Amino acid sequence: xxxxxxxxxxxxxxxxxxxxxxxxxxxxxxxxxxxxxxxxxxxxxxxxxxxxxxxxxxxxxxxxxxxxxxxxxxxxxxxxxxxxxxxxxxxxxxxxxxxxxxxxxxxxxxxxxxxxxxxxxxxxxxxxxxxxxxxxxxxxxxxxxxxxxxxxxxxxxxxxxxxxxxxxxxxxxxxxxxxxxxxxxxxxxxxxxxxxxxxxxxxxxxxxxxxxxxxxxxxxxxxxxxxxxxxxxxxxxxxxxxxxxxxxxxxxxxxxxxxxxxxxxxxxxxxxxxxxxxxxxxxxxxxxxxxxxxxxxxxxxxxxxxxxxxxxxxxxxxxxxxxxxxxxxxxxxxxxxxxxxxxxxxxxxxxxxxxxxxxxxxxxxxxxxxxxxxxxxxxxxxxxxxxxxxxxxxxxxxxxxxxxxxxxxxxxxxxxxxxxxxxxxxxxxxxxxxxxxxxxxxxxxxxxxxxxxxxxxxxxxxxxxxxxxx
Amino acid sequence: xxxxxxxxxxxxxxxxxxxxxxxxxxxxxxxxxxxxxxxxxxxxxxxxxxxxxxxxxxxxxxxxxxxxxxxxxxxxxxxxxxxxxxxxxxxxxxxxxxxxxxxxxxxxxxxxxxxxxxxxxxxxxxxxxxxxxxxxxxxxxxxxxxxxxxxxxxxxxxxxxxxxxxxxxxxxxxxxxxxxxxxxxxxxxxxxxxxxxxxxxxxxxxxxxxxxxxxxxxxxxxxxxxxxxxxxxxxxxxxxxxxxxxxxxxxxxxxxxxxxxxxxxxxxxxxxxxxxxxxxxxxxxxxxxxxxxxxxxxxxxxxxxxxxxxxxxxxxxxxxxxxxxxxxxxxxxxxxxxxxxxxxxxxxxxxxxxxxxxxxxxxxxxxxxxxxxxxxxxxxxxxxxxxxxxxxxxxxxxxxxxxxxxxxxxxxxxxxxxxxxxxxxxxxxxxxxxxxxxxxxxxxxxxxxxxxxxxxxxxxxxxxxxxxxx
Numbered sequence: 001x002x003x004x005x006x007x008x009x010x011x012x013x014x015x016x017x018x019x020x021x022x023x024x025x026x027x028x029x030x031x032x033x034x035x036x037x038x039x040x041x042x043x044x045x046x047x048x049x050x051x052x053x054x055x056x057x058x059x060x061x062x063x064x065x066x067x068x069x070x071x072x073x074x075x076x077x078x079x080x081x082x083x084x085x086x087x088x089x090x091x092x093x094x095x096x097x098x099x100x101x102x103x104x105x106x107x108x109x110x111x112x113x114x115x116x117x118x119x120x121x122x123x124x125x126x127x128x129x130x131x132x133x134x135x136x137x138x139x140x141x142x143x144x145x146x147x148x149x150x151x152x153x154x155x156x157x158x159x160x161x162x163x164x165x166x167x168x169x170x171x172x173x174x175x176x177x178x179x180x181x182x183x184x185x186x187x188x189x190x191x192x193x194x195x196x197x198x199x200x201x202x203x204x205x206x207x208x209x210x211x212x213x214x215x216x217x218x219x220x221x222x223x224x225x226x227x228x229x230x231x232x233x234x235x236x237x238x239x240x241x242x243x244x245x246x247x248x249x250x251x252x253x254x255x256x257x258x259x260x261x262x263x264x265x266x267x268x269x270x271x272x273x274x275x276x277x278x279x280x281x282x283x284x285x286x287x288x289x290x291x292x293x294x295x296x297x298x299x300x301x302x303x304x305x306x307x308x309x310x311x312x313x314x315x316x317x318x319x320x321x322x323x324x325x326x327x328x329x330x331x332x333x334x335x336x337x338x339x340x341x342x343x344x345x346x347x348x349x350x351x352x353x354x355x356x357x358x359x360x361x362x363x364x365x366x367x368x369x370x371x372x373x374x375x376x377x378x379x380x381x382x383x384x385x386x387x388x389x390x391x392x393x394x395x396x397x398x399x400x401x402x403x404x405x406x407x408x409x410x411x412x413x414x415x416x417x418x419x420x421x422x423x424x425x426x427x428x429x430x431x432x433x434x435x436x437x438x439x440x441x442x443x444x445x446x447x448x449x450x451x452x453x454x455x456x457x458x459x460x461x462x463x464x465x466x467x468x469x470x
Numbered sequence: 471x472x473x474x475x476x477x478x479x480x481x482x483x484x485x486x487x488x489x490x491x492x493x494x495x496x497x498x499x500x501x502x503x504x505x506x507x508x509x510x511x512x513x514x515x516x517x518x519x520x521x522x523x524x525x526x527x528x529x530x531x532x533x534x535x536x537x538x539x540x541x542x543x544x545x546x547x548x549x550x551x552x553x554x555x556x557x558x559x560x561x562x563x564x565x566x567x568x569x570x571x572x573x574x575x576x577x578x579x580x581x582x583x584x585x586x587x588x589x590x591x592x593x594x595x596x597x598x599x600x601x602x603x604x605x606x607x608x609x610x611x612x613x614x615x616x617x618x619x620x621x622x623x624x625x626x627x628x629x630x631x632x633x634x635x636x637x638x639x640x641x642x643x644x645x646x647x648x649x650x651x652x653x654x655x656x657x658x659x660x661x662x663x664x665x666x667x668x669x670x671x672x673x674x675x676x677x678x679x680x681x682x683x684x685x686x687x688x689x690x691x692x693x694x695x696x697x698x699x700x701x702x703x704x705x706x707x708x709x710x711x712x713x714x715x716x717x718x719x720x721x722x723x724x725x726x727x728x729x730x731x732x733x734x735x736x737x738x739x740x741x742x743x744x745x746x747x748x749x750x751x752x753x754x755x756x757x758x759x760x761x762x763x764x765x766x767x768x769x770x771x772x773x774x775x776x777x778x779x780x781x782x783x784x785x786x787x788x789x790x791x792x793x794x795x796x797x798x799x800x801x802x803x804x805x806x807x808x809x810x811x812x813x814x815x816x817x818x819x820x821x822x823x824x825x826x827x828x829x830x831x832x833x834x835x836x837x838x839x840x841x842x843x844x845x846x847x848x849x850x851x852x853x854x855x856x857x858x859x860x861x862x863x864x865x866x867x868x869x870x871x872x873x874x875x876x877x878x879x880x881x882x883x884x885x886x887x888x889x890x891x892x893x894x895x896x897x898x899x900x901x902x903x904x905x906x907x908x909x910x911x912x913x914x915x916x917x918x919x920x921x922x923x924x925x926x927x928x929x930x931x932x933x934x935x936x937x938x939x940x
Contacts, residue, residue, distance in 0.1 A: 193798070193802055194798075194801075224694070224695070225694070286794050289793070289794030289795045289797070289798055290795075290798050292794070292795040292798075293794075293795040293796075293798035293799045293802070296795055319794075319795070320793065320795055321793070322793065322794040322795075323759070323790065323791070323792065323793065323794060324756050324759030324762070324763075324789075324792040324793060324794045324796060324797035325759045325760075325762040325763040325766055325789070325790055325792075326763075326794060327759070327794035327797055327798065328663070328664075328759055328760050328762075328763035328797065329763045331664075332663060332763070
């Protein structure tokens with residue numbers, strides 16, 4: 001990236017604070033840090049940069065989903081009664097800050113990261129960045145909208161069933177959902193600990209990759225034979241049928257497939273049932289008991305009242321009644337489904353799916369909170385259950401909504417997914433409210449900050465060819 | 471191995487059938503194949519050998535624990551009401567047979583492989599090979615005693631919490647518990663599917679390794695950097711304190727440690743609490759729900775009567791009432807314990823433990839069926855939960871009992887464990903009833919059959935050095 005000029009962090013904090021006030025979307029934030037504190041930190045970054053410090057993210061404004069610890073800010077997971085104030089940053093936050101990123105505040109989310117809609121929060125439903133009658137998508141709702149509106153350059157999300165991708169799709173931004181546990185989950189409130197991932201949002205894939213390279217590492221080891229690029233002529237699979245998509249959305253998906261074929265990518269339809277069956281297992285099976293294991297004891301002791309979302313509490317309390325032997329049986333079934341799904345992907349470098357299948361209004365969700373939410377996860381739910389990685393990028397527009405495509409790839413094929421996603425990425429026009437003053441491109445004609453190496457390399461994957469000698 | 475002379479399989483089957491009758495231990499077998507069938511198969515093997523067929527296990531007599539499918543023999547898992555008759559062999563059985571092994575029959579076990587004692591079976595308590603008032607150990611009770619008495623050369627066991635090691639220790643034979651899933655579990659009645667392993671028994675480590683090399687493979691992939699030998703001067707850890715061991719047994723353990731040190735092995739005590747805590751999690755926690763997932767539906771429909779062991783049924787039925795969120799929490803706790811345990815093993819090639827901590831009588835077990843069983847697993851329970859491999863070898867005698875040592879090593883370090891176990895192995899005098907006629911050493915002065923490569927290599931691990939070039 002091009003290093004901001006001395007004083008850049010300070011001026012961007014000022015612009016962001018002004019924009020936050022002008023834009024008037026208080027539901028984005030659960031805690032916004034005070035101006036004095038932010039300006040003091042910005043000044044320190046500017047001084048360090050002026051002194052020659054190597055800070056690859058110097059002055060980038062960072063929003064953090066409020067189920068991820070930031071020292072001194074209450075971690076609520078969007079439930080006021082659950083709040084605790086951590087004395088240190090989560091691992092992911094600490095790494096971004098050490099590289100010069102500046103935390104603006106903590107963002108709203110579907111409570112306990114249970115939802116894909118962005119409406120399940122006592123801090124208010126987060127509205128779409130362009131059309132306030134529509135949902136933001138969730139659960140990383142505030143983080144996605146803060147980036148879409150240019151209030152933050154990058155934002156941390158989390159993703160168990162699609163929470164780091166669905167809102168990226170609906171908001172026309174990029175979301176990277178890395179291979180499980182390559183980003184440390186230390187200091188993150190668990191949703192389903194077996195399948196939780198820490199994600200990043202940015203308006204451009206290059207910025208998101210730069211941040212991921214900083215945020216990941218020192219957690220799950222990369223294998224020695226990790227693939228660090230897509231092949232010259234990638235082969236990608238896509239679902240032979242597209243449940244949950246309105247006709248216009250399906251047409252937009254196929255237009256994108258054709259666009260990719262025009263760029264030299266081989267794309268072929270595959271049978272998608274095993275992927276859909278895994279999604280169903282998440283909603284109708286016993287795997288949801290992981291949510292009770294995470295926060296059920298809190299809900300059991302908490303007698304309603306202040307700030308428990310009724311839809312979320314209903315889901316998690318019911319999960320507490322499931323028997324262990326069903327969880328074990330569903331885990332076994334999941335393994336079978338993964339085996340089938342991986343067979344379907346045999347010979348392909350990645351799987352292409354629509355990120356979100358449609359864009360509901362706030363009223364649509366209110367009318368059917370559980371049903372709409374389930375359908376929203378059609379193309380995201382299976383991913384973490386199968387230990388796959390994914391990159392969601394903006395790729396078009398349909399019926400006035402943003403249309404997103406997601407490239408899903410095998411465990412550790414994060415760089416492969418990013419390479420293919422780069423071909424699909426089409427940055428949309430900014431929303432009417434866009435806070436250009438806080439954007440990193442303000443005064444930077446060179447475009448978004450980027451890195452010259454695949455992000456897994458920056459995050460510790462060894463770029464070492466191996467040769468068989470005996 | 472030295473190939474048996476033409477006619478050898480036939481003469482060994484005849485000797486085994488005679489010995490089985492003389493020895494009069496009917497409780498070893500649940501199904502013994504008929505003489506005509508056995509002799510026909512032996513004749514076919516002899517003919518193949520005479521014709522130059524390459525059969526590395528030609529004519530070795532094999533006993534199969536009756537929770538592992540053998541085509542045409544009812545699989546009972548020691549519960550008559552559960553029986554079904556498979557039309558094909560389990561993967562492990564098929565591989566041994568294809569290499570020339572001859573299945574004598576199916577052996578008794580603690581029902582549903584739930585137990586470490588060998589007494590929990592409606593087919594009778596399996597008695598110790600030397601002292602009939604003592605237990606065989608279990609759950610692979612019949613398999614271990616068939617080998618100890620020389621009725622079979624090799625026997626298949628299974629091992630979830632120690633069932634392939636405890637009876638090896640008590641019977642003065644070898645038991646290899648490989649890394650999970652390197653031997654296929656297809657055709658095996660699950661006990662706890664996450665932690666079930668197929669094992670092999672033999673009187674000598676060399677024979678057991680030869681059979682493992684045939685039985686394993688085409689299941690879990692070996693990593694490219696698998697270690698295929700122990701270092702020249704291995705470093706091993708052992709528990710700083712030895713709960714559950716009587717004084718004389720602890721002294722025998724330390725004598726073995728000193729013996730190993732005398733052979734050039736560095737041995738140091740480590741804190742053992744994390745290993746013991748994992749064992750407790752298996753008995754007192756929710757992980758046991760895996761047993762209900764395996765056979766609970768059968769027990770729920772089966773109204774007692776014919777052949778359900780009351781202790782086993784009590785354990786499994788109670789496991790059906792555990793909530794899923796406790797299973798999830800215990801799995802998380804297990805992961806923490808594994809992390810701690812692996813830190814304790816940092817810098818060591820293996821962990822040395824006593825195989826069984828003491829040798830109870832049948833009356834001891836009858837007086838306290840659950841308590842004695844739990845204590846028997848003190849040094850075996852943690853192993854599969856942590857995805858470790860183990861080799862149990864005979865290593866001495868104490869108070870008239872066989873004393874066994876087990877070498878536990880990290881995932882895929884099977885060859886390392888075998889190398890260290892080879893230093894410890896001391897084949898005991900044979901039991902008074904020993905059926906020398908059926909033994910492979912009868913008429914073979916060269917000793918037990920052996921292979922010249924580490925068994926993981928025979929089972930598909932690539933012996934390929936890798937060189938970093940960039």
